[in-house]
Structures are given as C-alpha cells and as structure tokens.
Amino acid sequence: GAGVSQTPSNKVTEKGKYVELRCDPISGHTALYWYRQSLGQGPEFLIYFQGTGAADDSGLPNDRFFAVRPEGSVSTLKIQRTERGDSAVYLCASSASVGGVGELFFGEGSRLTVL
Amino acid sequence: DAKTTQPPSMDCAEGRAANLPCNHSTISGNEYVYWYRQIHSQGPQYIIHGLKNNETNEMASLIITEDRKSSTLILPHATLRDTAVYYCIVRVANAGKSTFGDGTTLTVKP
Numbered sequence: 506g507a508g509v510s511q512t513p514s515n516k517v518t519e520k521g522k523y524v525e526l527r528c529d530p531i532s533g534h535t536a537l538y539w540y541r542q543s544l545g546q547g548p549e550f551l552i553y554f555q556g557t558g559a560a561d562d563s564g565l566p567n568d569r570f571f572a573v574r575p576e577g578s579v580s581t582l583k584i585q586r587t588e589r590g591d592s593a594v595y596l597c598a599s600s601a602s603v604g605g606v607g608e609l610f611f612g613e614g615s616r617l618t619v620l
Numbered sequence: 621d622a623k624t625t626q627p628p629s630m631d632c633a634e635g636r637a638a639n640l641p642c643n644h645s646t647i648s649g650n651e652y653v654y655w656y657r658q659i660h661s662q663g664p665q666y667i668i669h670g671l672k673n674n675e676t677n678e679m680a681s682l683i684i685t686e687d688r689k690s691s692t693l694i695l696p697h698a699t700l701r702d703t704a705v706y707y708c709i710v711r712v713a714n715a716g717k718s719t720f721g722d723g724t725t726l727t728v729k730p
Contacts, residue, residue: 509663538717538718540720545722546722547705547707547720547721547722547723548664548720549720550717550718550719550720553716553717560716561716561717563717564717596663596664598663598664606652606669606713607652607654607711607713608654608666608669609656609664609666609718610666611663611664611665612663613662613663614663
C-alpha cells in the first residue's frame with residue numbers, strides 16, 4: 506500500500522480480555538516501530554523492529570505486552586489481560602533503514618478502549 | 621536520544637509566519653534534529669530534518685543555531701490547516717527509537 510496501514514481503527518474490549526493490533530508497513534521498509542499515545546501527551550515508544558527481530562523493546566510497560574514481526578513485514582502488537590490503563594491510541598510507524606535519513610511514516614493508529 | 625524542550629502552546633495569525641522554537645542543549649555531534657506534526661486524530665507527519673545547516677522544503681524551513689543547541693521551525697505563511705501539535709526530536713539517523721515529548725500546540729487563528 507501507499508502508506509502504513511493499521512487495523513482495527515477502533516477496538517473496544519472488556520478488562521481482562523486479549524487484544525491484537527495489526528500494522529502493515531510501507532513496502533520495503535525494514536524498520537517498524539510501535540508507540541502508544543494517551544490523550545494530551547506525545548507518542549510513547551514501545552518497541553522497534555529491524556527486520557524480524559526486536560532491536561529495542563525497552564518501552565514495553567510489562568510482560569502483558571508483546572509484539573512480533575515474523576516475516577519482516579506485518580507486525581502484531583499483542584496485549585494480554587487488558588487493563589483500563591491500557592486505553593490509548595496505538596501508533597505504528599515504519600522507516601527505510603537504508604538510503605533514507607530515518608524519518609518515520611506513521612499510520613492513523615488503533616484506538617483501544619478497555620471498559 | 622537527547623532531550624528537547626518546547627513551549628506547550630503558541631498562537632499565530634493566519635497568513636503570518638509561525639516560528640516554533642526547540643531547545644536541545646545536550647545534542648550530540650551525530651544527532652539530527654527532526655520535526656513532526658500531528659493534526660487532531662491523525663498519526664504524526666514528518667516535516668523536515670537537519671544536522672547543522674539550515675534546511676528548507678515545501679512545508680517549512682529549519683534554522684539550527686551554530687552551536688546546535690537550539691532550532692526553530694518556520695512555517696512561512698501559516699494557514700488554518702497548520703493548526704496541530706508540533707514535535708521536535710533529536711536522534712542519530714537510522715538508529716532506533718525517536719523520543720517524543722509533549723510538543724507545541726500551534727493554533728492558527730483567522
């Protein structure tokens with residue numbers, strides 16, 4: 506696709522449930538990032554992939570959060586046992602690691618609401 | 621990544637230049653300055669970046685001080701559609717995460 510695609514755009518779930526959020530990056534971009542954004546705040550880094558491997562997962566808040574990118578393209582952010590505090594917009598971005606200057610291209614985000 | 625400091629909010633009259641400052645006093649020699657903006661309910665959008673020289677593109681100009689400890693993003697003729705949150709970030713190019721602060725909310729008024 507032309508840009509970064511994220512699905513679903515909105516997800517409402519109940520406390521304790523499992524959630525998966527999907528990101529389809531720009532074709533050919535080897536770097537992929539997940540961020541979380543709460544109302545009135547800037548995006549908060551969660552995890553960064555270079556290819557299939559997580560190069561930096563220092564932003565994941567706890568072990569309920571996990572992300573994969575098995576084929577180096579699409580990524581899934583997985584949240585187990587959701588809590589009300591997980592409610593936020595989850596943003597995905599991709600970047601061309603070679604030949605570019607590292608600017609990030611963001612998707613529109615997935616808004617998660619935990620009731 | 622070096623820390624940046626931006627004013628929380630600014631106003632600008634439509635048609636006038638908007639000058640958004642950013643302090644990054646602990647920037648390292650190999651770190652670039654990047655600017656993004658986020659219009660309500662959308663993902664952040666890349667605007668411009670620079671290392672030490674001033675830069676200009678179709679969206680904006682970036683002025684970096686000689687000591688590289690601060691920079692200014694200039695929108696030469698602000699329109700109502702430029703109302704957004706503007707983020708200044710410093711990082712090494714192609715080197716992992718970008719750390720966003722809370723940015724500057726620019727409101728362009730008619």
